[in-house]
Amino acid sequence: MRAMEKKKIALLARTEIPTELTWDLTKIFATDAAFETEVHLITTMAGAMKQYRQTMQKDADALVSVLETLLNLKRRIEKVYVYASLKNDEDTNNKRYQGYFARIQKLTATVYASFAWFEPEVLALPAEKLAHYYESDARLNAYRHFLDQIRLQKKHFLSEKEEGLLAAASDIFAAPENIFGILNNADLKFPTVHNDQGQTVELSHGLFGKLLESTHRAVRKEAFNALYQTYEQFQNTFATALTAHVRTHNFEAQIRNYATAKRAALAPDNLPTAVYDLLIARVNQFLPLLQRYVKLRKQVLKLDEVHMYDLYAPITAVPEKKYSFSTAKKITLEVLAIFGTEYLEIVKRAFSERWIDVCENRGKRDGAYSSGTYDTPPYILLNWQNNLESLYTLVHEMGHSVHSYLSNHRQAYQNSDYSIFVAEIASTTNENLLTQYLLENTTDTGFKAYILNHYLDSFKGTVYRQTQFAEFEDWLHIQDAAQKPLTAKELNEKYLALNQHYYGPSMQKDALIALEWTRIPHFYYNYYVYQYATGFAAASALAAKIRDEGPKDYLRFLSTGNSQYPLEAVKRAGVDMTTVEYLDAAFAIFQRRLAELEGLLRKKS
Template sequence: MGKELKKIKKRNEIPDELKWDLTKVYKSEKELTAELDEIQNEIKKVDELRRTLAQGSVFLKTALKHYFKIEQKVVKTYVFASMLNDQDTNDKKSQGLFSQVQQMYAKFAAAFSWLEPELLTLSEEKLNSYYENDQELLEYKKYIEDVLARKDHLLSDKEEKVLASASDIFSTPENIFGILNNADLKFPQVTDEKGNIVELSHGLFEKLLESDNREVRKNAFQALYKTYDQFQNTFAAALAVNVHIHNFQANIRNYPDAISAALESNNIPISVYDTLVEKVNDKLSLLHRYIEIRKELLELDSVHMYDLYTPITKLPDQEYNYENSKKIALKALNVFGDDYTHVVKKAFESRWIDVVENVGKRSGAYSSGMFETPPYILLNWQDNLESLFTLVHEMGHSMHSYLSNHNQPYQYSDYSIFVAEIASTTNENILTQYLLDNTDDLEFKASILNHYLDGFKGTVYRQTQFAEFERWIHDQDKAGLPLTSQELNNKYANLNEHYYGPKIVNDPEIALEWSRIPHFYYNFYVYQYATGFAAASALAKKISKEGPKSYLKFLKSGSSELPIEVVKQAGVDMTKPDYLDDAFAVFEQRLNELEGILKKIKIKQNRN
């Protein structure tokens, strides 16, 4: 019969056990409002601390303590309001609260805009005498040294205050994108592989692209991009302004370009970025080979962009519902020891996870939280293998946050974004190896290898493609060249054709993919997915041979040292290209392994 319209549930129709419990942050919105009032009062006292740092160590310590005390409260309000907003972006009250918190963040930043410039007036000799006089100040020494290292890029007290006051204005393009992408876009109805008429959504789109039915994939692909096509000029305008803001901020802070500003903030050499792009371009032939395997196994005359996500091997019947997936995740992550899995169980049992999709919910998945809160996880569960991997991926982020928060003081508890994707993708690698090691089923092994290769394609190749595009849009703006939808479409289409090569049809719709990628608003973030995945490959191999001791130390380090040094202590030197060579070696090895298994399956089928 089929033809049943399946509607996405509203927030109030979702069972509580599948929703995160934000009362662990604030028991009510009233409590949040009271916290904001308290922050406002604390901010009023900040001006009393100005021009006191040179008067003695006790004044510097007082100023730093007050700064981190208020920051901690502001970050907590931001985490709460952003998650409240993300769980239902249609909720006007949540939108208002989030806007209010963003404004408070700007006020806080403006109130302390004098702190770093005034720190720069203190001589090294004076600071050393402060450390000798007050050992408690040593807790802030790395923070002070990081500020001093940015001396050439900090502005005057007045200029810093102006920039800080405009922080909520600078976030406007990203906010416009978020509201348009998650709340205002209305996707059409499509037919799934069972003949049901369903409402297309971000989460369902990804599931439909995995369908065995090519017409289902094609129709979902075309329907989604037809919607984006209607708003491509608005998306282009938002992205162009966002890029211009990045270049403006870099220029005013005396950086040669936006990429230098973004990477130097984490002490990452640009050579790390350049080496990634160079290495990936050198290895595009492996991606083309994988696409050729897809074409052969799917028995296609030609491969289209909507053919890249459907599994090329059929998974044996196994229910990847949320309950079963939690059990698999715990078994796989057991390699990290009982202390680690104890916290994972707590995450499952204490409602740290928002599991299923609802109307207005932010698309995708992420881990959030801060020093005082649980490391929450947002999911849009789809009962497939990809959702299991997403759960394990986000749990990697959350465990990284949990261990950093519980082993570092507040000021060093938040790890650098450069290392942020390492823990998550290490978890994915661990899960892949666990699934391969615990089956003799050739078809299941083939499907897991297929998943790994797809993950590598999507993380190393695709994110590096994004990284090239991101650098281009910033270079275009810096040169005073336009970033209209036409220029963005043309560049993206050409770059896509270069990456995927002659073995694939460069569908015209793919030119619009840039318009739905939130990470292009994150200021040179995407390359770290690729470097993180490659580093995780090396770390996962090291953990399987030597155990998790050095890796767990990495998870506990927070920002207590430079990010490059933190990873190096775990066993991977990301200033050298070796880790990328190792990652591509694993990709090629598993590509060979998949081909070998598929030949065995074919021989077995012929015999039967």
């Protein structure tokens, strides 16, 4: 490393980011005043919802009227929610938009409380009467799957009064996640560390990932220690927030007569908990492959001992080429051309119409996501770092956005909002195609080894790591349901033991990695993370199918929205996720590419 320099590189303020690299939220509301007008209208509409109570029992026309009015209100509240959320995330220090987001969360609770009577009344309709409605009014056919999903959960809905109370309390139940978000994104202050050039830099969520990819071990270690020592100071607060969040899941599951919170979380998509449990069991059987990869890292990096901060450093030469956003756009278009003209035109619109917020800035929410609703573009938030991981993130999130676009334009509103369970399939299929593209478009064995290592890292982070998270999340809910303590001490001990179980004896027992749970926002999403792993595995099979047979079945899947239950939709695209075959196929690819990398590194040595 170069001698340490005194120059400090600070994050840019939001106002310093070039306009063309920010998203254009005027496509949602041209001005904040227009947003305020819509909020006022929604408030009025919510107040009028009570006039529709007890009307659907009258006849089919009355039911259609209720459905149209209610869904119109939902579309409107979702639109203002997306606007407030995105404005808040672009700079979480902006008090104005903090206020917007807080207001809309409360208004959302009010809106949903205003039609809390709807689902109990749908459930109260006799099956014979509903069948007669379908026969007498063809308009109801468009709502059949929507109504079937509600009636599927009949025994788990409460009385109208109880449903109203729960809906009104939704913003209270969201408090633990909100506390985590503010603490993690706005209040938490990280120290300065040194980058590869020896410069003093302000540590951030986005920069942390980049520094862990450094070829300089001192840089990786310093960043790792600085980040987790910061979280260590607030571990009790994070534990309190996470425990409260888990408790709300168990509370809602219990009062809705579900056996477990896991069962409650998977029920709306008609998913058996066996899908979740099968993943954890199968991944545990293939832990020797992960541990073999850890051993390879130890050997190639010539380490006496391997630490968690060594898991992201390249074990091959780092390509000199950086990935600017401009370069990444070109590659993205080439990779996704396999899907055909329609898909590619949507991608081009995302770039030209400013659906993407590219750069990191002070106060911006960390990470990346795709977010939008039926009446907005499917926006993408990035924190661009000019590296290969940023390219993968762009291709990943573009998969989400095109999936949303196609579902929204092929389905009616009530059937458009696809399940999170299938969402990760669309994004990781794109990642798999990018990996294959990079491997096929190079004659440089060094770069090929680098891409292979990147793939193995991605598999490790998506299949193994997310399943580790899923196992930890399930444990949290089981412990709380059994009324066992969940202080920072218990969480640290469990997480450290689980981490050691996954990575094996070659991994040093770094005490600070016990705190990793403190910084994972997806633990606040309610049995969410396992879907990254199932999605990646399914995407492996689908990517191969697309290359061999074309994208027709896959594009039909992307356009399905919520018009079918997710397992059925994926099966029609060519993957049965109720069996182990798709998981075993994914591990076979991991094993093959691990062996290929081992062979290339042996030749090099």
